[in-house]
Amino acid sequence: MKVQGHIFLWLALFFLATCAVYGLWSKEPVGTTALFLTFGLCLMVGFYLAFTARRVDTGAQDNETADVADDAGELGFFSPHSWQPLALGIGSALAFLGVVFGWWLLYFSLPILLIGLFGWVFEYYRGENATQ
Known part of the structure; x- marks a missing residue:
C-alpha cells in the first residue's frame, strides 16, 4: 500500500499544478474547480493509503525482491452476493x-x-x- 499511497500523493501534486496552470490560463471556473476537487480526492486517497500502510504488514508489492507467489493466499474478507x-x-x-x-x-x-x-x-x- 505504500507504493499506491505515493502514487496518489504524486498525482495530487500533478493535479494541483495542472489546476493552477489551467485556472490562470483559461480563467474558466468550472474546470478549475473540477481539477481542484480532483486534487483533493487524490490527496485524501493518498493520505489514507500512506497512513494505513504504516499499520499493516508489508505486502509483496512493497518488497523489491518478492516473487509472484509471495502474494498468494487469502487477501481479505469479501461479501457474498447481495441484492x-x-x-x-x-x-x-x-x-x-x-x-x-x-x-x-x-x-x-x-x-x-x-x-x-x-x-x-x-x-x-x-x-x-x-x-x-
Missing part, C-alpha cells in the same frame, strides 16, 4: 430522476433507498449471512 446494491441503485436513479422531472418522485425513491441502505448495513446481523 441490496440493486435496491440502492434503483432508489438512487429514481431520486436523481426526481430532481429532473419533479420532486414528487422522491416519495417513491426514499423508501427504496432506505430499504436498500438498511438491508446492506445489517446484512450480517440476520439471515443466512448472520455471524454467530
Whole structure:
C-alpha cells in the first residue's frame, strides 16, 4: 500500500499544478474547480493509503525482491452476493430522476433507498449471512 499511497500523493501534486496552470490560463471556473476537487480526492486517497500502510504488514508489492507467489493466499474478507446494491441503485436513479422531472418522485425513491441502505448495513446481523 505504500507504493499506491505515493502514487496518489504524486498525482495530487500533478493535479494541483495542472489546476493552477489551467485556472490562470483559461480563467474558466468550472474546470478549475473540477481539477481542484480532483486534487483533493487524490490527496485524501493518498493520505489514507500512506497512513494505513504504516499499520499493516508489508505486502509483496512493497518488497523489491518478492516473487509472484509471495502474494498468494487469502487477501481479505469479501461479501457474498447481495441484492441490496440493486435496491440502492434503483432508489438512487429514481431520486436523481426526481430532481429532473419533479420532486414528487422522491416519495417513491426514499423508501427504496432506505430499504436498500438498511438491508446492506445489517446484512450480517440476520439471515443466512448472520455471524454467530
